Structures are given as C-alpha cells and as structure tokens.
Amino acid sequence: MASVGDYIRGSQIWKSIFRHPAPVDRRNRIVVMLTNFFLHLHPVSIKQQGIALSYTWCMGGITFFLFLAETVTGVLLMFYYRPTLEHAFNDILALRDVTTLGIMREMHRWGAHAMVITVWLHMYRVFLTGSYKPPREFNWVVGVLLLVLTLLLSFTGYLLPWDQLAIWAITVGSNMARATPFLGHEGPGFQLLNIGGFDLITNGSDARFILLGGRFVGEMTLNRFYILHCVAIPLVVAILIAIHFWRIRKDGGISQPL
Amino acid sequence: MGHNSDLTPPVIFGLGWLYLLLTVMNVWWTARIMRTDPHRDKEAAGWGMYAGLLLMATLAHLTGSSTPEHFHLRMPQIIQQAIDWCADPKIYFAGTTALFIAVVWLRKWFIQETVAWVLLNLSVLFLTLSMTDYDFRQIVGKPDNVPIVSMLFIVGFFTWLYFKRAVDNDERRAAGRPLFEQEKNEKILVWPDLVYTELICMVVCTVVLVVWALLLPAPLEEPASAVQTPNPSKAPWYFLGLQEMLVYFDPWMAGVVLPSMILVGLMAIPYIDFNKLGNGYYTFNERKFAILTFMFGFLPLWIGMIILGTFLRGPNWNFFGIYEPWDSHKLEVLNNVNLSEYFWLIWCGSKMPTAPAGSDQLTQTGYILTREWLGLVACFAYLAITPMILAATVFKKFFIKMGFIRFMVFSNLLLFMASLPIKMLLRWMFRLKYIVGIPEWFFNI
Numbered sequence: 163m164a165s166v167g168d169y170i171r172g173s174q175i176w177k178s179i180f181r182h183p184a185p186v187d188r189r190n191r192i193v194v195m196l197t198n199f200f201l202h203l204h205p206v207s208i209k210q211q212g213i214a215l216s217y218t219w220c221m222g223g224i225t226f227f228l229f230l231a232e233t234v235t236g237v238l239l240m241f242y243y244r245p246t247l248e249h250a251f252n253d254i255l256a257l258r259d260v261t262t263l264g265i266m267r268e269m270h271r272w273g274a275h276a277m278v279i280t281v282w283l284h285m286y287r288v289f290l291t292g293s294y295k296p297p298r299e300f301n302w303v304v305g306v307l308l309l310v311l312t313l314l315l316s317f318t319g320y321l322l323p324w325d326q327l328a329i330w331a332i333t334v335g336s337n338m339a340r341a342t343p344f345l346g347h348e349g350p351g352f353q354l355l356n357i358g359g360f361d362l363i364t365n366g367s368d369a370r371f372i373l374l375g376g377r378f379v380g381e382m383t384l385n386r387f388y389i390l391h392c393v394a395i396p397l398v399v400a401i402l403i404a405i406h407f408w409r410i411r412k413d414g415g416i417s418q419p420l
Numbered sequence: 421m422g423h424n425s426d427l428t429p430p431v432i433f434g435l436g437w438l439y440l441l442l443t444v445m446n447v448w449w450t451a452r453i454m455r456t457d458p459h460r461d462k463e464a465a466g467w468g469m470y471a472g473l474l475l476m477a478t479l480a481h482l483t484g485s486s487t488p489e490h491f492h493l494r495m496p497q498i499i500q501q502a503i504d505w506c507a508d509p510k511i512y513f514a515g516t517t518a519l520f521i522a523v524v525w526l527r528k529w530f531i532q533e534t535v536a537w538v539l540l541n542l543s544v545l546f547l548t549l550s551m552t553d554y555d556f557r558q559i560v561g562k563p564d565n566v567p568i569v570s571m572l573f574i575v576g577f578f579t580w581l582y583f584k585r586a587v588d589n590d591e592r593r594a595a596g597r598p599l600f601e602q603e604k605n606e607k608i609l610v611w612p613d614l615v616y617t618e619l620i621c622m623v624v625c626t627v628v629l630v631v632w633a634l635l636l637p638a639p640l641e642e643p644a645s646a647v648q649t650p651n652p653s654k655a656p657w658y659f660l661g662l663q664e665m666l667v668y669f670d671p672w673m674a675g676v677v678l679p680s681m682i683l684v685g686l687m688a689i690p691y692i693d694f695n696k697l698g699n700g701y702y703t704f705n706e707r708k709f710a711i712l713t714f715m716f717g718f719l720p721l722w723i724g725m726i727i728l729g730t731f732l733r734g735p736n737w738n739f740f741g742i743y744e745p746w747d748s749h750k751l752e753v754l755n756n757v758n759l760s761e762y763f764w765l766i767w768c769g770s771k772m773p774t775a776p777a778g779s780d781q782l783t784q785t786g787y788i789l790t791r792e793w794l795g796l797v798a799c800f801a802y803l804a805i806t807p808m809i810l811a812a813t814v815f816k817k818f819f820i821k822m823g824f825i826r827f828m829v830f831s832n833l834l835l836f837m838a839s840l841p842i843k844m845l846l847r848w849m850f851r852l853k854y855i856v857g858i859p860e861w862f863f864n865i
C-alpha cells in the first residue's frame with residue numbers, strides 16, 4: 163500500500179497538481195500552506211490559542227462550513243425547483259415524494275437554521291473575548307453585515323416552498339416595511355412626501371411594494387426573493403466573507419492577550 | 421382518564437430514546453468521576469444508581485411493555501398546572517431576567533462541573549417528562565422548532581463555558597499568575613494541527629447535518645392561499661423577538677426603528693467601548709459593564725423573546741402556558757390607556773382637546789400637539805436630557821473618557837435598548853398604551 167501511495171505521489175500528474183512532495187516533514191508542511199490555493203487562506207504557523215476549540219468555539223469556521231454546505235445543497239435544489247406559482251409548491255412536493263434520497267431540502271433547511279444559530283454564537287464569542295477591540299473594529303463591522311445578510315438569506319429562502327407557512331411568515335415579516343418612517347404608506351411622516359396634494363408614497367410605491375414587487379406576496383415576490391436568495395445575497399456574502407478572512411490575517415490573526 | 425389517550429405507542433417509544441440519551445450521559449459521567457478521582461467513589465455510586473434507574477425507564481419505554489393507559493412516568497399534573505398558572509409575559513420576563521442575574525451573581529457556584537451537570541440533567545428530564553403532555557408536544561415537536569430547543573442548550577453551554585474561563589482568568593489575575601490564554605501558547609504549524617482540526621470538524625458537521633436531515637423531515641403545509649390566514653401567523657423564528665415587540669410598540673418602532681438601532685448599535689460597539697482591557701482573552705471583572713449589557717441584550721431580550729414568541733404565543737398572539745391547549749377563543753381583555761388620556765381625562769378631569777370639525781390643517785396640528793404635549797416632552801427628555809443626567813452622575817467617567825459625541829451616541833443606543841423593558845413595565849403597571857399617540861400621523865410611541 164505504502165508503495166502505491168509513493169508511486170502516486172511521485173508521478174508527474176501528482177507533482178503537477180501539488181508542486182511538491184507530501185507534507186510529512188517540516189519543510190514541506192510549510193511549503194504546502196504557501197503553494198496550495200485553498201490552504202493559503204491560512205498562515206503557515208499559528209499560536210496555539212488561536213486554534214483552541216475552547217477559545218474560538220469554532221463557530222466562525224462552522225458558519226463558513228454551513229455556508230458552503232448551503233451552496234452545494236442549494237445548487238442541487240435549483241435543478242429541481244422552478245420559482246413560479248404553477249410549479250413552486252409542486253416541485254417541493256415532488257422533491258419529497260418522488261426523488262430518491264431526497265434529503266437535499268432537509269439538509270438545506272436545517273443547515274440554514276443552524277447557520278443562523280452559529281453566526282449568533284460566533285458573534286457572542288467574539289464579543290466575550292473582546293476581539294472587536296483595536297485593531298479588529300472594522301472586521302466586527304463586516305461581521306455585523308454578514309449577520310444581517312445571513313438572516314436575509316434565511317428570510318428570502320423561507321418563501322420559496324410556497325406553502326401556507328411560507329407566504330404568511332413572509333407576509334407578517336414584510337408588513338413591517340409598510341410602517342417605515344417616510345417610506346411606508348402607513349409610516350409616520352409619509353404625508354410629508356407629497357407634491358401638490360399627491361402622495362408620493364402609496365401602497366403601490368412604498369418600501370413594502372419595492373420589497374414584494376406588488377401590493378401583496380405574489381408571483382413577483384416569489385421571483386424577487388428567488389433572485390435575492392440564489393444570486394444576489396450569496397454573491398455579496400461570498401465577497402464579504404473573503405474580506406472578513408483577509409482582514410483576520412491582516413489584523414494579526416486570531417486575537418490573543420498582548 | 422381522557423388525558424391518557426394522547427400518549428400513543430410511537431410517542432412512548434420516542435421517549436425511550438430520550439431516556440437512553442440520559443442513561444448514556446450519566447454512565448459516561450459516572451465513569452468520568454471514577455477515572456479522575458478515586459476518592460469520590462460514593463458520589464460515583466450515586467450517579468451509577470441514577471443511571472441504573474434511567475436504564476430501567478429506557479427499557480420500559482423501548483420494549484413497549486406499558487400501554488398508554490397504564491403509563492405513569494409523566495409530568496405530574498400539579499407541576500403542569502403550577503407552570504401554566506404562572507404563564508404570563510410579566511412572570512416570564514421577570515423570570516428570565518432573574519435567572520440571568522442569578523447566573524452572573526452565582527457564577528462561581530454555577531461553573532462547578534457537578535452543578536452544571538445536575539442542571540443539565542434536570543433540564544433534559546424536564547423536557548422528557550413534558551413530552552408526555554399533548555399540548556407541549558404539539559408546539560415543541562414542530563420540526564422548525566427543534567433547532568430552537570437545541571439552541572437553548574447550546575447557548576446555555578457556551579454561557580457556562582464563558583463564565584468558567586472568565587472566572588478562572590479573573591482569579592489568575594488576582595493572584596498575579598499569567599492568563600490561561602498566555603500559558604501553552606507556542607507557535608505551531610498550521611499543517612497538520614489546524615488543517616486536521618478543520619477536516620475533522622467538517623466531517624462531524626456533515627454527519628450531524630445528514631443524520632438530522634434523515635431523521636426530521638422538513639415541514640410542508642398546504643399550498644399557499646392568500647385568503648386563509650393562519651392564526652397565529654408567525655414570522656420566521658429568528659424574527660419572533662421582533663414580532664413580540666409588536667405587543668408593546670407600533671410596527672414602525674418594533675419593525676423598523678428598533679431593529680435598525682440594534683444593527684447600528686452592534687456596529688458601533690468597537691467605537692464606543694474605550695476599555696482597552698479584555699482584548700483577546702476571557703474575563704468578567706475587567707469589563708463588567710460591557711459584558712452585562714451585551715449579555716442582557718442577547719440572553720433575556722433576544723433569545724428570551726424568541727422563545728416567548730415561538731413557544732408561548734398562540735392564536736391572536738395570546739399568551740399560553742407550555743401545557744395549555746391553544747384555544748383560539750381565549751379572551752384577553754385589552755383596555756390600555758394612552759398617556760394623553762391619563763393626563764386630560766383622569767388627572768385634569770377635562771375632555772380630550774379635539775379640533776372643531778372642519779378646521780384647517782394648522783389648527784388641527786395645534787390641537788394634536790396640545791393633546792400629546794406631555795408624551796412628546798417625555799420622549800424628548802428621555803433622549804436628550806437623560807444622557808446629560810447620566811453624564812453628570814453614574815456615567816461621569818464614561819463621559820470624560822468618551823467625549824461629547826461619542827457619549828451621546830452611546831447613551832442614546834443604551835436608552836433605545838432600555839426602551840423595550842421600560843415600555844413593558846409601563847404596560848404592566850399602568851396599562852399604558854402609547855406615550856405619544858398620534859394615529860392621525862401613524863406616529864405612536
């Protein structure tokens with residue numbers, strides 16, 4: 163067995179991919195971190211506390227893992243699901259009743275709930291270790307943006323099964339937008355935005371209308387939420403996560419006592 | 421006994437798994453005590469006997485030898501009635517706040533492993549026994565609510581872990597020893613230590629997710645219908661804290677202003693916390709104020725309100741005990757009074773100022789402002805004058821260190837956070853509805 167492994171690792175194909183021998187000695191353990199695309203997110207060496215589970219709780223890492231898991235299962239779901247009033251509910255139904263090993267929806271849903279919880283716990287830990295203090299202030303702000311986007315991802319996804327649970331949860335949630343000060347047609351101050359006696363803010367032009375693409379949760383809402391959920395928000399989250407990780411390195415790695 | 425019929429054999433079988441979990445937990449605990457400290461053999465024997473009892477309960481449930489009618493291991497009626505009797509938002513909020521204070525106060529006691537273990541056992545037992553109740557199962561057993569129950573345990577565990585590490589570090593500081601994080605903090609190579617930790621973590625997470633997905637089907641209700649409104653209509657669970665605020669505030673506050681303030685406040689934290697201590701290690705003593713404020717916001721206000729909104733709010737957003745059937749005809753008398761009504765009708769004994777019919781815009785505005793003057797002044801004073809009083813008294817040091825602008829931002833954020841418990845108290849004590857009530861402008865506070 164060992165010789166087969168050695169043969170593979172000595173082959174030209176292997177070397178062309180990994181560019182160096184297996185990381186079994188100190189030199190190659192350093193080199194692997196520098197030359198591998200996925201590993202170069204990390205530094206080469208790190209203080210022990212930075213990777214102690216009882217210090218970081220691994221919650222940022224698990225949140226990132228869940229984001230990746232959601233991406234994979236989400237892409238698989240997109241193969242089955244069509245975001246129209248005609249198909250949405252039936253596609254989900256078929257996914258449950260017809261598809262072999264159809265646990266993608268379960269994994270996606272439970273992964274989303276778990277991600278909300280882990281992102282809260284990650285923030286909790288970062289607060290409790292005081293890791294938002296200089297020089298990491300800005301990374302905390304990036305984190306808060308990630309927190310909001312995580313919640314919005316979950317919220318927009320909630321609508322897609324198009325069952326009673328979905329539309330009423332979204333209806334209740336988005337009704338708030340009606341009351342946005344100045345920009346909602348039942349919000350304080352909307353009357354001030356009028357020209358010559360004509361209200362600019364009506365139920366056909368207010369914040370809620372923009373969110374839903376209509377006066378109530380309907381087909382345009384489904385379309386809007388689908389695009390936000392599958393394209394727009396994940397893209398922004400991916401970029402922000404990249405910034406978040408890059409800043410961790412630039413801010414001197416995981417926080418520790420001076 | 422009518423109430424027995426709700427226990428079906430599959431439910432009893434399911435309870436068996438919970439008892440099995442408890443058994444395994446306590447066998448492990450017994451073994452752990454015996455291994456680490458041979459002098460604690462009496463204690464170990466006690467835990468061993470307890471584990472034996474649990475094993476018997478497990479077997480009784482899993483072998484299905486008891487028919488539902490003859491099933492006795494259930495939550496005693498008297499406890500159920502006692503819990504439902506004190507089911508009320510006031511008691512709930514006071515209880516969670518008291519629990520929070522107790523945990524902080526008694527942290528040295530609470531971080532002991534035996535104490536934590538007993539508490540864990542009690543809470544799992546409570547959950548297991550409660551599962552024998554039909555109404556409890558209806559709400560806690562909803563697939564979407566399963567993560568929330570586990571979140572409770574997880575948040576509890578990490579809060580415990582935090583206090584353990586913080587108390588340890590505070591004692592180290594007091595004794596002049598290095599912090600826990602400073603000991604054993606050599607540089608090590610990321611390959612293999614971190615890379616393998618991550619790999620194992622990923623495998624474990626994948627397994628958990630797959631098993632969870634196999635065991636618990638995702639909910640799917642009837643196809644969407646724009647005419648059949650479910651009662652209660654609930655937002656997704658992570659927003660139920662905000663939905664709960666609707667009881668005390670109008671949507672523009674509960675749904676827009678306060679959530680925005682939460683986010684702005686979170687982002688502002690690094691820029692208003694001037695305390696340089698406690699960066700990169702766990703501590704309580706060195707940053708008491710920051711920790712207490714954040715924890716109060718996160719535990720009783722955020723998590724606590726989500727639990728309340730999820731498990732205790734039923735039809736018409738009425739409050740229900742955990743064992744109480746959700747009766748959509750339950751009546752709750754709502755005769756709340758505005759501050760302006762208190763002022764004009766009760767204190768002054770006159771009528772509400774109302775503009776004469778057909779009067780112009782300006783006159784109407786004048787009447788509205790006169791009607792609500794006290795509330796408007798109170799709100800203005802709350803946001804503009806309280807910070808000054810705070811700066812001159814309890815927060816004197818903060819004010820000097822922070823400077824004017826930073827202090828105003830800080831104190832206003834704090835006041836917005838405090839506005840929720842304040843509004844709750846006013847509602848419960850004086851049945852106060854709105855401090856400022858101007859429905860004409862959708863401006864109610």
Ligand code: HEM
Binds near residue numbers: 222224229
């Ligand atoms: C999608 C969401 C997020 C992901 C994937 C993520 C990921 C991570 C990871 C992997 C780390 C490394 C250390 C660790 O695992 O604890 C980290 C650190 C950090 N995160 Fe996040 N995070 C997210 C959201 C947040 C939020 C909501 C906050 C705060 C509001 C935040 C603030 C920080 C800060 C300040 C650090 C540096 C901690 C230190 O140096 O000790 N992040 N993040």
